[in-house]
Amino acid sequence: MCGICGYVRRRQVTPDQLKRMNDTMYHRGPDDSGEESYPLSGGYRMGLAQRRLSILDLSSMGHQPMHSANDRVIVVYNGEIYNFRELREELADYPFRSDCDTEVIIAAYLKWGLSCLERFNGMFAIALFDRAEEKLYLVRDRIGKKPLYYWYENEELVFASELKPIMACPDFERRINRAVLSRYLFQQYINAPETIYENVSKLRPGEILTFYGGRLTFRSYWSVARAYEEGMRNPVASYGEAKEELKRLLKRAVSLRMIADVPFGSFLSGGYDSSLITALAQNNSSVPVKTFSIGFHEEKYNEAKYAGAVARYLGTDHTQLIIGEEDMFSMVESIPTYYDEPFADPSEIATMMVCKLARQQVTVALSGDGGDEFYCGYNIYEKVAQAQKLDMLGAIVHGMCSLPGVRSLALEKRLPFKVRVIAGNRDRETKTQFGAGNYPAMARAMVAEISNKTDVIPVHYHVESSYPTKEWQVRRMLLDMDTYLPGDILCKVDRASMKYSLEARCPILDPDVMAFSYRIPHRYKYAAGDKKHILKEIACDFIPKELLDRPKTGFGVPIDKWLRGPLKEQLLCCSDAAFIKRQGVFNEMYVPEMIKRYIEIGDKGRGTGENYSGLVWSFFVFQQWYKRFHG
Numbered sequence: 014m015c016g017i018c019g020y021v022r023r024r025q026v027t028p029d030q031l032k033r034m035n036d037t038m039y040h041r042g043p044d045d046s047g048e049e050s051y052p053l054s055g056g057y058r059m060g061l062a063q064r065r066l067s068i069l070d071l072s073s074m075g076h077q078p079m080h081s082a083n084d085r086v087i088v089v090y091n092g093e094i095y096n097f098r099e100l101r102e103e104l105a106d107y108p109f110r111s112d113c114d115t116e117v118i119i120a121a122y123l124k125w126g127l128s129c130l131e132r133f134n135g136m137f138a139i140a141l142f143d144r145a146e147e148k149l150y151l152v153r154d155r156i157g158k159k160p161l162y163y164w165y166e167n168e169e170l171v172f173a174s175e176l177k178p179i180m181a182c183p184d185f186e187r188r189i190n191r192a193v194l195s196r197y198l199f200q201q202y203i204n205a206p207e208t209i210y211e212n213v214s215k216l217r218p219g220e221i222l223t224f225y226g227g228r229l230t231f232r233s234y235w236s237v238a239r240a241y242e243e244g245m246r247n248p249v250a251s252y253g254e255a256k257e258e259l260k261r262l263l264k265r266a267v268s269l270r271m272i273a274d275v276p277f278g279s280f281l282s283g284g285y286d287s288s289l290i291t292a293l294a295q296n297n298s299s300v301p302v303k304t305f306s307i308g309f310h311e312e313k314y315n316e317a318k319y320a321g322a323v324a325r326y327l328g329t330d331h332t333q334l335i336i337g338e339e340d341m342f343s344m345v346e347s348i349p350t351y352y353d354e355p356f357a358d359p360s361e362i363a364t365m366m367v368c369k370l371a372r373q374q375v376t377v378a379l380s381g382d383g384g385d386e387f388y389c390g391y392n393i394y395e396k397v398a399q400a401q402k403l404d405m406l407g408a409i410v411h412g413m414c415s416l417p418g419v420r421s422l423a424l425e426k427r428l429p430f431k432v433r434v435i436a437g438n439r440d441r442e443t444k445t446q447f448g449a450g451n452y453p454a455m456a457r458a459m460v461a462e463i464s465n466k467t468d469v470i471p472v473h474y475h476v477e478s479s480y481p482t483k484e485w486q487v488r489r490m491l492l493d494m495d496t497y498l499p500g501d502i503l504c505k506v507d508r509a510s511m512k513y514s515l516e517a518r519c520p521i522l523d524p525d526v527m528a529f530s531y532r533i534p535h536r537y538k539y540a541a542g543d544k545k546h547i548l549k550e551i552a553c554d555f556i557p558k559e560l561l562d563r564p565k566t567g568f569g570v571p572i573d574k575w576l577r578g579p580l581k582e583q584l585l586c587c588s589d590a591a592f593i594k595r596q597g598v599f600n601e602m603y604v605p606e607m608i609k610r611y612i613e614i615g616d617k618g619r620g621t622g623e624n625y626s627g628l629v630w631s632f633f634v635f636q637q638w639y640k641r642f643h644g
Contacts, residue, residue, distance in 0.1 A: 017089040018062050019059065020060045036064070040514055047077050048060065057227075063091075068274065090115050138160060160174055195453075202356055275376035283319030287381035476492065
């Protein structure tokens with residue numbers, strides 16, 4: 014696990030400047046660093062750099078940039094190739110000098126070319142330069158576990174694991190991408206390929222960027238839609254077969270992710286996903302696995318006791334930390350520094366705290382991420398299924414409310430909020446993204462107008478027709494795999510873990526597990542209203558059901574209380590009309606009044622669609638980010 018950055022430019026970047034770029038990611042790799050530059054044809058010069066968090070082969074032989082034995086290939090890389098030892102056996106004719114997975118990437122490319130990516134089981138962001146072709150390849154793993162940003166302008170390329178190295182690059186102008194702001198305010202994160210800056214993009218999951226002769230080309234080697242379609246062509250014949258094969262693949266995925274030359278552990282919330290992963294890890298270990306959980310002083314939210322019960326049953330070496338509101342509040346100011354872009358998922362705070370706790374004892378930790386998206390775990394999936402059943406009725410209500418005489422009576426505004434949501438859900442491209450009433454319009458109204466309104470990115474993802482299924486519930490799961498999972502969940506865990514130089518590994522997102530999940534009929538995942546049915550059944554083969562089967566309470570960060578309390582003055586200050594006008598990002602005629610209305614309405618807006626705390630929190634986080642990087 015590391016951080017990488019580099020460039021191919023005609024304009025000069027000095028060795029000291031490249032080092033400064035690299036050192037902005039010190040937290041991603043405190044164990045070692047390397048920077049090199051090379052002359053290219055056409056007046057270009059290339060620089061490659063890496064910050065290293067040593068996980069495999071802790072010796073200096075794992076140093077990057079790493080060159081092939083014949084010096085044809087140079088690589089900087091962030092991540093892990095978990096099956097590197099298996100691949101190494103197939104590459105026995107290569108003269109290996111180290112015992113790390115980076116060199117396996119080089120050997121695999123020399124033997125198989127870019128098709129080697131299909132053989133990699135891992136999480137990765139790779140920059141590989143082929144001297145013979147004079148091409149630079151940037152590659153991101155299938156599901157987007159590892160981030161990779163790039164700035165392309167004037168036939169020059171700069172790339173990095175985070176935005177900070179790009180921001181530190183000479184000549185970079187921090188021009189805010191206002192076209193994406195309304196979507197950010199609504200979704201609370203910015204999904205690939207967009208970023209907060211103009212001319213800067215994120216590489217999409219499963220994508221290869223090629224830079225050659227000043228031009229970029231792109232190729233997708235994996236996608237959610239294609240993988241799902243391929244899986245559905247060969248569905249599993251029976252539930253028993255699906256359960257046993259999924260269990261076998263999960264065991265292997267956990268075993269591969271336990272390979273490390275540093276202390277190892279597992280996050281344990283007490284829920285099904287993390288408990289199953291921890292159980293498989295403990296079964297594969299001769300000593301108690303170190304496990305970590307966060308609890309809360311508020312008893313109605315505190316699930317630490319359930320995690321403790323699972324830990325005792327499994328016999329793990331368990332550590333838990335009980336935190337309060339003050340502990341979480343103290344983390345708010347650090348969010349912009351480590352997330353680079355505005356990122357407003359409040360659960361990032363608890364995630365940072367459990368990563369901090371784990372890093373005190375281990376360098377690698379397993380997580381249960383991906384279980385909800387791949388096995389139908391979120392509550393929204395139940396609502397989506399219900400909405401599909403009511404869609405025809407919603408169309409009738411919408412049609413009636415659109416009649417001239419009825420429209421003049423404003424009948425639709427008199428309908429209950431939930432009925433209005435179903436009736437208004439008429440866009441075929443966003444059928445599973447209903448809800449939130451007038452929030453999309455509010456998000457758009459908050460942003461200052463840009464000259465070309467056609468460039469504004471919609472708050473919803475208009476992509477649902479690309480998924481080969483008519484079942485809304487499945488379609489929403491696939492959408493979340495494409496957007497919410499990499500853009501929010503995996504981004505959150507990457508930044509929170511790397512803040513403390515901790516590597517987080519996700520067995521449920523193993524490529525073989527993902528591929529098999531697409532072959533599992535949906536009725537095995539959502540069985541008679543039971544979400545994650547097959548995953549729960551596997552977990553109960555290792556842990557008594559009574560330790561796991563309970564309503565999930567979760568913990569909501571009290572953002573309403575904060576924004577109307579200790580953060581109120583900051584919120585009013587950053588939404589002041591004069592400041593908004595000088596800033597030139599938000600609508601000075603709309604935002605100040607909107608914020609004042611939010612503060613005044615208080616709890617009276619709950620359940621009515623009028624308590625738009627998510628939009629206000631997104632706005633506040635943006636302003637904290639702006640203060641950090643533009644203040």
